[in-house]
Amino acid sequence: MHITVFEYGYITLAKEAESLGASRITSRAFNYLKEVSLSAEESDLCKCLSLTKRNGVELIQVKNYVGVLFTPTGEHIEVLPKVGRKAKSEDSAIEHSRQMLLMMLAHLGSFRYISANQASVANKKMPLLEVFIYQFLQSVNKLIKRGLKSDYVTQQDNLNFQKGKLLVGHQLKHNLVNRHKFYVQYDEYLVNRPANRLIATALQKVAQYTRISSNQKLLRELQFAFIDVPSSKSVAQDINAVRLDRGMSDYHAPLDWAKLILAGFSPLSMKGESNALSLLFPMEAVFESYVASILRKQLDGKAELLTQARSKYLVTHNEQNKFQLKPDLLIKKTNKPFIVLDTKWKLIDVTKHNYGISQSDMYQMFAYGHKYLGGEGELYLIYPSHEDFREPIEHSLDFASGLKLWVVPFVISLTDESRVKWPKTAEIRSL
Numbered sequence: 001m002h003i004t005v006f007e008y009g010y011i012t013l014a015k016e017a018e019s020l021g022a023s024r025i026t027s028r029a030f031n032y033l034k035e036v037s038l039s040a041e042e043s044d045l046c047k048c049l050s051l052t053k054r055n056g057v058e059l060i061q062v063k064n065y066v067g068v069l070f071t072p073t074g075e076h077i078e079v080l081p082k083v084g085r086k087a088k089s090e091d092s093a094i095e096h097s098r099q100m101l102l103m104m105l106a107h108l109g110s111f112r113y114i115s116a117n118q119a120s121v122a123n124k125k126m127p128l129l130e131v132f133i134y135q136f137l138q139s140v141n142k143l144i145k146r147g148l149k150s151d152y153v154t155q156q157d158n159l160n161f162q163k164g165k166l167l168v169g170h171q172l173k174h175n176l177v178n179r180h181k182f183y184v185q186y187d188e189y190l191v192n193r194p195a196n197r198l199i200a201t202a203l204q205k206v207a208q209y210t211r212i213s214s215n216q217k218l219l220r221e222l223q224f225a226f227i228d229v230p231s232s233k234s235v236a237q238d239i240n241a242v243r244l245d246r247g248m249s250d251y252h253a254p255l256d257w258a259k260l261i262l263a264g265f266s267p268l269s270m271k272g273e274s275n276a277l278s279l280l281f282p283m284e285a286v287f288e289s290y291v292a293s294i295l296r297k298q299l300d301g302k303a304e305l306l307t308q309a310r311s312k313y314l315v316t317h318n319e320q321n322k323f324q325l326k327p328d329l330l331i332k333k334t335n336k337p338f339i340v341l342d343t344k345w346k347l348i349d350v351t352k353h354n355y356g357i358s359q360s361d362m363y364q365m366f367a368y369g370h371k372y373l374g375g376e377g378e379l380y381l382i383y384p385s386h387e388d389f390r391e392p393i394e395h396s397l398d399f400a401s402g403l404k405l406w407v408v409p410f411v412i413s414l415t416d417e418s419r420v421k422w423p424k425t426a427e428i429r430s431l
Contacts (some may be wrong), residue, residue, distance in 0.1 A: 001075045002127050004094050007066060007082040007283060010052075012060040018055045029071040033060050048280055064345065066101055068129045069282040074328075076126045076209075081283060082347065085382050095125060099414055102131060104286050107293040111281065113256055130212045132279060136257035137206075137218050140199060143250045144225045151193040158183045188212040191229050194238040195251055201235065201257035235262050286304065287345040288328050291382055291410055294418045295329065303333040312371040327368045331428070340368045341380040341426055343410075349388045355407060357381070361403075362397075369403045376402035378427055382420060385409035392423040 003023045005011065010022035013030040025033075037049035037060055048065035051058065062069075062079050064310055069077040080097040081104075105114045114135060126134060156167065158174055164186025171183045205222050210216055232238045239259060244251055260279075288307075296305050309330050314323035329341040342365065348356035365379050373379070383389060389409050396404035406428075410420050 002078055002129065003075070004078040004127070005062055006080050006097065007064055008061060009079075010061050010386060011077065013061050014057045017054070020054055020057075020140075022059055022060070023077075025071070025075055026073055026078070029073045029075045029312045030060065031230040032071050032073075033054060033069075034058070052097060064201045064283045065278060065280040066283050066286070067278065068132070069278045069280060075130055076127075078129075079280070083386055093331075096414070098131075098236065100412055101128070101286070103414060104412070105281070108286055108289045109280070112258065113253070119416060126291070127240070129279075130210060130215055133206050133215050133331050136202070136254065136261065137222060139253035139257055140203065141218065141223050143199075143254050144222065148191050148196055148225070149193070149248055149251070150191050152278055154185065156183075172341075194232075194241040195244070195248075196226065196229045196233065197232040198238050198242070198258045198262065199254050200229040201232040202261040204260055205230060232262075234389075265392050284343070284345045287384065287410075288343045290412075290418070291420070292329060295331075295420065298419060303331050303336075306330040306332060309372070309425050314367055314371070325367055325371050325412060327372065337377045339378050339380070340365075340371055340372050341382055342368065343382045344384055347386055347388070348407075351388065355393060357407065365405050366399055369399055369405070373403065375400060377404075379403070379405045380428070381407045382410050383403065383407070385411045385421070392421055392426075394423065396423070396426075408426075 003011075003025060005023050010017070010020060010243060011025055011030065011033065012018075012022040013025060013027045014022075015024065018024060033049060036053055037051045047065050048069075048174075050061050050063060052061055053059065058397075062077070066079045066081055069079060071077070078093065078098075083097070083100065102114060105111055108114075113132075120305060129362050156170075158170075159182050160180065162182040162184060164184045167183050167185055174183050175181045203219060203226060205215075207219055207223075210219060242255065244255075292307050299305060307329060308326055310324055310326050312325045313321035314325055316322070324424050325363050327340045328343045331341065333338040342361075344361060346358075350356065361381060365381060369375060369377065369379050386409075392408040394408060396406050406423050406426055408420055410418070
């Protein structure tokens with residue numbers, strides 16, 4: 001069983017809460033997630049859930065994390081970006097949001113597992129969990145077509161003939177009577193090597209999760225190809241022992257997936273007493289990474305894009321720097337001042353007071369402007385484009401005569417047309 005919710009959506013076990021737009025799960029799954037959310041103070045890993053109450057009904061709200069959340073009951077919850085939720089129908093909203101997330105994950109530097117070409121996946125309309133499994137299986141399938149690599153593996157055995165090195169101590173212990181036997185140690189060229197064991201073990205693990213027949217069929221075929229490869233007895237030991245020689249480039253993708261799966265499917269684990277798993281991503285990081293990737297293409301070498309600058313601090317205290325300032329992006333061009341850009345995964349409404357921009361965002365940009373630009377230059381706040389924010393705010397917000405802040409939308413397109421929409425009068429258009 002799986003359910004789909006959008007960011008900041010609600011999960012419940014009460015039927016009456018469905019009128020609030022909440023999605024229902026079983027009581028056992030709900031109680032597990034409730035326990036996880038209440039333990040948030042003990043672990044930063046649980047900050048993606050919060051327990052709340054409306055009309056006397058308990059609800060669990062998912063926050064700004066997207067991906068897949070598992071429960072010990074076998075249910076999994078698919079959490080999708082909020083930008084896609086206003087499509088004409090619920091099904092089209094889910095599919096649009098899912099494809100958008102997959103496209104953005106392909107640009108996430110710390111999660112390089114997703115293939116950039118999602119056409120075949122999109123046509124199948126798979127839930128995220130099955131998409132992740134599909135990607136892993138395809139990487140293993142490609143590896144098998146190129147051929148599994150063997151390696152010399154040290155073996156010990158009591159044979160009828162002498163081979164390799166005779167182990168005298170074992171020979172005396174086991175063959176004092178059976179003198180026709182030889183207890184030996186030798187090297188044999190086998191597929192039983194750490195990299196193959198990790199992949200084989202990951203295949204066994206995903207067999208517990210996949211429910212789509214096409215994935216199940218391919219999985220069985222791949223497991224047959226690994227029939228001579230035993231399971232890993234110590235995953236950590238095998239990971240440390242992996243050595244990818246020249247000619248083993250096809251191993252990189254399946255091994256990355258295998259390590260992720262064997263670690264609990266988890267850039268962000270949500271392990272309680274029941275050891276349930278997750279594959280969740282902070283949406284701010286996904287959006288920031290995607291914007292940076294697209295901006296590099298837009299700049300096309302005309303300027304240098306720097307990510308996560310860390311050179312400035314808000315104050316100095318007792319001759320020590322305090323409160324580091326880290327704008328998401330800086331644009332640097334020879335003989336030109338920096339341009340500071342910060343991404344915000346928020347849906348602003350320009351028809352509201354102060355355009356729906358939070359005061360804390362303004363204070364943050366003010367600090368960036370004075371510390372990185374010396375109080376003079378251009379700053380940009382980049383928000384995702386949506387139906388209430390399709391064009392840049394026409395005029396700049398001026399902190400002072402020489403320090404201007406522009407608020408601009410970032411268009412997320414599934415047809416390779418994603419881009420920042422710059423104001424007509426902004427200096428950045430000249431880059």
